Amino acid sequence: MLPQRFRRLLPLAIAALALAIPRATFPEEPPGPAWWPAGTYDPKVPTPASVLGYEVGDAFTDYPRFERYLRALEAGCDRIRVSVYGESYERRPLYLAVLSSPKNLKALEAVRAGNLKLADPRTLGNPQEAERLIASNPAIAWMNYANDGNETAALEAAIMTLYQLCAGTDTVTQSILDQLVVVITPALNPESRERFVAFYNAFHVGPSGSPDDNAFEHHAPWGLDTNYNHYQIDLNRDAGWMTQQESRAMGRAYLAWMPQVFVDHHGETVNMFFPPVVDPVNRNLPETTRRWHEIFGRSIAEGFDRFGWSYFVGETFDDFYFGYWDTYPNLHGAVGMTFETDGGGSNGLRIERKDGTFLTLRDGARHHFIATMQTLRTTADRRAEKLRDFYSFRRSNLEPGRHEGVRAYLIPPGSDPARTWSLIETLVLDGIEVLRAREPFLLERVHGYEEARVAGRSFPAGTFVVSMSQPESALVQALLEKDPKIPDAFVAAQKKRKEKKLGTEFYDITAWSFPLAFGVEAYWSEQEPRVPAERVGESRPDPAGRVLGGQGRYGYLIPGDSNTGLALTVRLLRDGYAVAVTDKEFGIGARDWPRGTAVVRTERNPPALRGAIESGAREAGVDVVAVDSAWTDRGVKLGSAHVQTLRLPRVAVIAGDGSDPNSYGAIWFMFERELGLPFTPITLATLGRADLRKYDVIVFPDGESGEASYEEVARPDTIEALKTWVKQGGVLIGVRQGAAFLASSRFGLTTATPKGAEEVPPEAESPDSAGKQAAPGGEQAWESELTPGALLRIELDPDHYLSMGYGPNAAVLVYSDLVFNRSAKGSNVARFAAADRLRLGGFAWPSALAKLAGTPYLVEEPVGRGKIILFADDPNFRLMLRGLRRLFLNAVLLSPSLVSEVSVF
Ligand SMILES: [Zn+2]
Known part of the structure; x- marks a missing residue:
């Protein structure tokens, strides 16, 4: 789980370390299933090799092969129950396996119900019932794998864990099965894994891959190497937000089980990492978290020391942001832990280390496996103590005013x-x-x-x-x-x-x-x-989606200050209906209609309009008002020139080298899932050859860094083609590094250039570029001014079309050190507030706040007949900021249609 800016770091970090020291190879590990020291096994249970055709670690297991093994265990093992808890966007089943002793499995529903009682002490009949459950109920230990699916050793470790718990006849395995219900989710994010495995299996050389870190197999192409899901959204930042289908399915399954221990298996470090974590730690975590991290950390270390393996703890990985699948379970009262193994992932089947030794996929999987087993045995040994802490934490949360006195x-x-x-x-x-x-x-x-x-x-x-x-x-x-x-x-x-x-x-x-x-x-x-x-339950208590008001003799009004209203507007435009939008407010009866209200006129549309409005309103979940006259009681009438015709824009979004997959993915998700807006993903290479007249809007998402940056990838003729296109009427939109690129001197289109770009060499100007040189926790001078994802206040120009749907202020996230100059000839539509009012939440250096204060967050500048629009940071960041959807969509949807005056703000 490396942060966005280190995402491409790993092969390069190893490249920086690797020296060609020739050395004799060590004898291979003995083949066979015996990964657990002195493990003994029931021969009736199918081994992984008997189903997969190879020993775990000798090849990357694709999802269909993994499914075949799961089925084989289901048929040949009485300690497992397999279910499907959800489906990924690419329709892969998400599996949940429960493993325990046959005796516990027989009473599984009672065990689960007892556990949920401990999770909600209000449901316990009396204090003795809690004591009885703590004394007798198995604890729930959840092992989650392939969250960052491209970190491939995790799923292989899950296969070995499934085999161990199904077939193991040693005393440790027996005790785990007696004391615990082990929940295993082998792949939270199968897409990321399958993309990567398909690439690696297609291109690795030799039966066990190339150990040369320069080999193509260690450098998957754009989008194939990410740990993101189908929409290139990072599931390990999405816990709690639940913007993605996979997160919601996992969240529901979690609540059904409420585990006491939850481990998330990753793999992108030089040596194995496991807790304790480093500071800062979220202050809302249970007080016992640190103690349990210490207990589990020591137990895993003991397991590793038996083999002389390397590991590190208490560095790099913290527990502050709630959205990882370790901090989030911690906040529910479990002991949440992230394990990061070394082998596998972009290291492929094997890679040569600096000292000339080799690190293999099997190493990575074994390290995870031993850490899993040590965690399970420790949980089994301390079952009652763990249950008691869980129950005490959940009970203490009932005490009024416990958290900062808030009731x-x-x-x-x-x-x-x-x-x-x-x-x-x-x-x-x-x-x-x-x-x-x-x-x-x-x-x-x-x-x-x-x-x-x-x-x-x-x-x-x-x-x-x-x-x-x-x-x-x-x-x-x-x-x-x-x-x-x-x-x-x-x-x-x-x-x-x-x-x-x-x-x-x-x-x-x-x-x-x-x-x-x-x-x-x-x-x-x-x-x-x-x-x-x-x-309140999961469904909205007062579902919207009706058509209110009159007959609609004149037409229909769609509210302009709602995301759902925008979705309906796009749907009508896409289906060929004529829609207009007002840039001045008006009032009818008691209701005021803000700028950005859509007006759909009956006279200008076919008779099917009424039906389209009714079904569209229902599906988008927005109430529409039918009006019988163009007359209004206040403000402009509905035939005013301020009610401007809206056209469905033809949109292209830069994908591929240069573009940041996560930023691109957020736009993709919004357009496809939330708006139903058709668009063309296009690479910079194709853009240079394409007929750009096919597009009204071209969006540059946030960009990659270093050799993969827009600066490096864009050819001079592509830039010339874009400049010509924008002067002829195109709308060019840039987000964060995309904005910095479009505003750079290579285009020469705007005075809203990134500050400091003149003096700082391009390699050092962006926070993203450090990943190329620095290790995680990297120490780059530029980073000393970085604002690490703080929420800041912007002020919006109340007269500009881009601020439609907004009041005077909004909250934005800043996760960079970029600062833009004001546009001299365009509109500075949104600017950062004065330094003393700027910070709403999170960490920012006073010097960074002083630099940002008054500078533009959003610029719109005419260029010939077209315009350039710049966002200083990413309004779509991880789909978190639902309050900013409209600001970005205004730029995309309204810019080609709306005539705007440059206003001074
Ligand atoms: Zn990871």
């Missing part, structure tokens, strides 16, 4: 109920109890997310209430608190590093507060509201 979070339905619901639905998927108030109520002291002020406030009926007296209150606090607290000692250490021009040691982002990320109005209070309320 409740309050979320009114808001101006975009669909977006508010997307936040509430996410909380429900996280196992959090949400209530919905049946009546209005008043609280004397509430805190808001926008300002520090504390005030009394009344809330309407329908307000969502998240009480902090629930077993998941630690998770609630972690997801909803405005500004995750970073330990002082860690900040002090970073200050020292900065003085020495060393990089900061955050592993990932430092802010994520859901209300800010979703752009949803919310409050917290030290008071618990007393109001009749009902529990």
Whole structure:
């Protein structure tokens, strides 16, 4: 689980280390299933080799072969139950295997029910029942593999673990099966694995691959080498957000079992890593987490020491950001752990180390296997103690005001109920109890997310209430608190590093507060509201999707301040209906309609319109209002020139070398799954030869670094073709590194250039470029100014079409050190707020805030008959910032159609 900017690091890191020291090879490990020291096995259980045709570790196992082995175990082993808990986007089944003694398996439902009682102490009849369960119920230990599927040793280790637990007759294996229910999910992310394995199996040379780190097989092409899912979204940043189908399936399965131990198996390090983790640690984690990390770490070390294997702990990997599949289980009360093995992945079947020795896939898988087994045996040995800690943590979460004195979070339905619901639905998927108030109520002291002020406030009926007296209150606090607290000692250490021009040691982002990320109005209070309320489930309590109002003699109004309204607009345009959009507000009756409202006119459309509106509204989940006249009560009338014709733009998005797959993937997901907007993914190489008149909009997502950057990949004639196209009317959109590239002197299109680009050589200008030279936790001078994923406040020009759907402020995430100059002849549509109002949450150096203050976040600048649009950071980052969807979609959907004046802001 390396961060985005180190994603391509590994083969190169090894390249930097590898020296050609000739040396004799060691004898191979003895073949056969005996990976567990002194293991004895039931010969009736099929070995992996008997089904796969090779010993585990000798080849990469593809998914169909793995499935065949799983079926063989299901048929030949009485200690396993296999089920399918979900499906990946490419329709691969996601498997969940439960392994335990036949006796425990017979009582499996009772075991699971008992465990869920410990997870929710309110459901226990009396304190003795808890004691009885702690004394007798098996603990649940969950082993998750192939989350980053391209880290290939993990699935091979899962195969060996399945065999061991099915066939092992030694005392350790017996004790594991007696004391535990082991849940194994062999592949959370099969797509990432299959893409990589197909590539590697197609191109590796010789029966055991090339150990030369320069070999093609260690450098998979763009998109095939990522640890992301089908849509190139990182599932190991998506826990809790649950934007992806695989995450939601995993989340539901998790809640059904509520494990006490959860291990996520990865593999991208030089030697094996396992906990304890390094600082900072999220303060909402159970107090016992560190102790258990120490216990498990020592046990795994003992297992490794038996073989003389290398490992490291307490470095690089932290427990601060909630969205990994270790911190997230920790917040639920499990002991969550990440293991990072060394072999496999881009190291292929084998690679030569610096000292001339070889590291193999089998090494990587064995290291995981031993770590898995040591974890399971330790959990079995300390079963009751582990159950007690789990129960105590969940019970302590019920104590009122335990987390910073907060008693409740309050979320009114808001101006975009669909977006508010997307936040509430996410909380429900996280196992959090949400209530919905049946009546209005008043609280004397509430805190808001926008300002520090504390005030009394009344809330309407329908307000969502998240009480902090629930077993998941630690998770609630972690997801909803405005500004995750970073330990002082860690900040002090970073200050020292900065003085020495060393990089900061955050592993990932430092802010994520859901209300800010979703752009949803919310409050917290030290008071618990007393109001009749009902529990909210997974389906929306007041589903939208109706056509309200008159007959529609004149037409239909689609709200402009909702993401779902945009989806309906795109659908109508795609189906050939004429749609217009207003750039001035108006009012009819009691209701005010903001800029960006879509107007669909009956006279300009075929009679099928009514039916299309009805079904479209229902499916998009948005209420549409039918109007019988162009007359309005306030503001412009509906025949005004301010109601501008909207055309469906023909969009191309840069994929392939240069483009960052994760940033491209977020756009892909939004267009395909959320909007239904057709688009063409196109490589820079094809772009140079293509007839660009086929496109109205070309989007450059965030870019890769170093030799894979836009700068390096783009040919001069491609840049000339783009310049000609934009001058003739094209809309060129750049995101973060994409924006820095389009704004660079190579194009010469805008004065909104990246600051400092003139003095700093291109290799050093971006945070991404460090991955080429630095090890994880790398120490690059540029990084001393990096803002590690903080939420910052922007101010928006209220008159520009790009700010349609927004008020004066919004929250954006900044995860770079890029700062742009203001555009001299275009519009600076959104700018970073003044330094003292800029930071909403997360970590940012005061010097970085001072540099960003007042500089543009979003620029729109006319170029000939076209325009260039620049986003200083990625509004689509990991699909987190649902409040910013509209800002990006305004740029894509409205820019080719809407006439805009340059406004000074
Ligand atoms: Zn990983």
